[in-house]
Amino acid sequence: MPDRIGALLTLLLEQPISLYAAAVLRIGYGFLYFAFLLREFPHRDEIWGPGSPWTAALARQLFDQTGWLSVLTLSDSRAYFEVCYTAALVTSALFLLGWRTRAVSVLFAVVVTSFHARAIFMTDGGDNLILLMALYLVFTACGRRWSLDARRTRIRASADTTAGHRLDQPSGEFRLHLRDARQTVITVLHNCGMLVIAAQVCFLYGSAGLYKVQGGSWGNGTALHYALNLDVFRPWPGLSLMVDEHDVLIAIACYLTVLLQVAFPFVLFGRLKYPVLATLLGMHVGIAVLLGLPLFSGAMIVADAVFLPDRFYRRLGQLCRRTARRADVTEARTPTPAEAALLPPQSGRVG
Template sequence: MTKKQIRTGIKGNAMFSSMKTMAYSQLERLSGSRQALVGAALTRIVLGAIGLYYYLRDYFHRSFLWGPEGVWPWQNFTGPDNDAFSLYSLSKSETWFQLVFHAGAVIALLFMLGWKTRAMTVLHYIFLWSLQHRNPVLLDGGDNATAIALVFFIFVDSGSRFSLDARLSRRKQVRPDAGSMRYRIGSLLHHAGLLAVILQVCTIYLVSGMYKVQGERWQNGTALYYILRVGEFGWPGVNHLIYEHATLVVAMTYATVFFQLAFSFLLLKRSLRPFAVTCGILLHLGIAVCMSGLITFSSTMIALELLIMGDEHYLRLADKMRKLVGKRDGLEPAAGAV
């Protein structure tokens, strides 16, 4: 073996050793502590509020919209073409419908408040999925994002902040054993769930942006003009303030496409994440205001974007807010965070 081959081998071993050390370091960091707990809690609260909104929005018309004799025929709901599971399909009884419907509303509230958070996440997913598939005509796109996110949220520790679980843990002075195997496995699953939700958001933006760049009206900058003129979603007296200004419409059209395509790449740099999340929230607030029929979709996307920023971002934001209002209301970790 020549000296050159020996040197090459030594360099290769050193590189492999360095990569191995880095991998163990990352594994130790991800298993030894849990990140984005504030964002996870905020996402849980907003998703729970959206779920509760589904139940309360048309509460007095619930039997007409989702009941056994509702507007969506029972044979369509239980027919061979509909293979999606739903608790409402287990019985055509009005009593069963009322029981499942009200149980789902209570579970959505408990999920939002963070009581037995992990169990409520599973139950909220099952009950909300069942309601959505009882009448698919009422869906607006936010339901798909919610259903996917709730599956991943089962693994996320979303109850260690701003929850009844965290409050109870503080009272009992329960602290997690960060060195235990249970905690470390839970932390890895927590971060895997966070990553899955973030990738879902990135996929939504990237696919949406790719479809837009293929459209002629998005290419010539007139797409938002036609969207804002749709009577079913528009807000009378507001939308015309935008679509009557051609330069503004063109700028907003191109800005929407550029942002959606760039969103995933902005997240690669940690310092740009607050900027990306802020732009995303403003985008969906604009959709919620100018396209009032897509409120739940916009709210769902805002909820999922709150998960992206780390705890340090929220702490800095809280410090700035305290300086502005002169109040102390910390986002300190809960004593019983697990």
Template sequence: MSTVPLQRLARFVRATRAPYQAALFRIGLAAVVAAFLLREWPHRRVLFGDRSPLSYDMALTLIEQEGTFTVLSWWGGQLWFEIVYTLTIVAALAVMVGWRTRTTTVLFMVGVMSLENRNTLVGDGGDNIIRIMVIYLVFTRCAQVWSLDARRARAARARGTESTADRTGIALWSVTGALLFWAFGLPVQGGWPLVLWLLWAVHGVWYVVNRRLPGHEVRSVLDDCAAMLHNAAMLVIAVQVCLIYSTAGWYKIQGLRWQEGSALHYALHLDYFTPWPWLSATVAANAVLVLALTYLTVAAQVAFPFTLGSRRVKNVLLAVMIAEHLGIAVLLGIPFLSLIMVVCDAVFLPTALLLALRTRLGRLAPRPPQRVTTVRCAEKAPQVPSGSLARSMTE
């Protein structure tokens, strides 16, 4: 029996797939969360803090009943809330630029879940998606491109110091370990404390193997395991997006208003869905446009999972879905739900488009001036052809 198919499957699974899509997903998710937290800064204490209508004692009861996790349950004072809220914004910015993503994605997940689970009664569909996606993000290798981590790794390889001690990483790992011991102590409890301790231990093992055994087989095994975990997480994200669209589309089909094509008409006449009354009135006045947009929404959501087998059809429908979300953000005034769905749709973007976008943005970025070093010597310098000189300066 030939082993070639199995070898090809092993190479496919062990390679990190969709690194550019994962990087765009990381940047978009962190940017949306940071923008949301900054926008709600004046109302943060009412939504998630000590001034919330859901008091601290009631929140503890709800957290216990739902079995959720939040560090805000440790203390109900304003100081602790302000620390958690501020650190979540800082973690979101660090994840967005790709700084120490192995640690900051975990801190980002803990912060977002703590705020969202403090008062689940004020959330919507966008909050549910954010809570799910920040967990998936931890298990992806989302900083291999378009990140400060990737830039630092390239510089280390160029200097030949890839396996040297990383003082910043050691300090960050030690601080997070001390925080885990302070929060949960030992022996390790089950649930989320166990998950956080395991993530902390895996990061430590990864550093030791990378430092002490850079060319050993153990290093290759860990790298393959990380790649397979990344691929599984990206697949789960894609499946989650398909489930969101399919369930939303099939539930819409069962509604009478969606069947007759008037659902959008009624949504445009709701006061809390009309940030631009004149724009909503203009769209609602065109019955044909409302009918077409209503049926297009249902058809696109139901058909999206079935178009993944055809690249061209998928790309066309993906553009339609992104345009639809942007239109909903403007027309109905729910920007963060729409933006988080656009970020999730980015997982399906073709790599060629992302590479072309990177090239175009690279051309727009200012280039640093080249430094030319003049060497003085007593003897006359040999004549170098202009073509060779140009090539030597650009290499």
């Protein structure tokens, strides 16, 4: 037991974990919320603005009971709302790109919280998870990989190395201890944040599976049949009817959904998690297409990325770079039509 406690403390204190996964979460949720705000741009006034049936006065009355806050209710001016909406789009884009991530992550959390609280009855379940993840990501070092911050750090390190400067060598013992303490705090906050994110996803899947077990429609395999016949969840009625004709597949999908959700927290410590995550990916894609819940499905797919190790993302990055290099070489070797016209004609004889 002392050895395990020591190993856990070493894991939490010495090295940040899952930096690539944190970057994927930042990119995924930044992109989802940016796309969400763009999609609702024509309807922004009816959902969050002065023309919404859920007025700012009603929202403030609800805040008195729930304790929520929103920057959108600070003024009823239309100009103020348009400025806030534009700032939300810019903040989401900057968070996606990883520019000044430490400060922008706080702004992103404020944006998501404000828009969620302003129209809490007018959105689906996807923004609930994005709200939680936006709050958790504030404490993580999600800008150290695949970001503009990481690119700037590499360029600065390369320039300092070329100039012969020694990096991160503070003068004085006090500054050295201060730097080490700061690094330790950042590492602990990041690791705890990633562990909380993983625990949140496990709790979400486990509770959803246990809740389904209590329902009779999931037990007899008809839950998806009823969902596919609800008009509010039928963006493609013809496709829903075609899928609903396969009763056996619908029942298997019901049982498999419950099994995967209940078993999810127990398969994360072995290789079995990879087929489980792949199956959940297919399930969420089906939910997005068949039930018309792309924001919810996207939020769950991004959340599942926290369970993939950094070596997976490093290999994925290497594969992408290798593919890009091969494409560049192929493009360089392929003559343009003008160059092909200058080539001597082939005789057709071999030897």
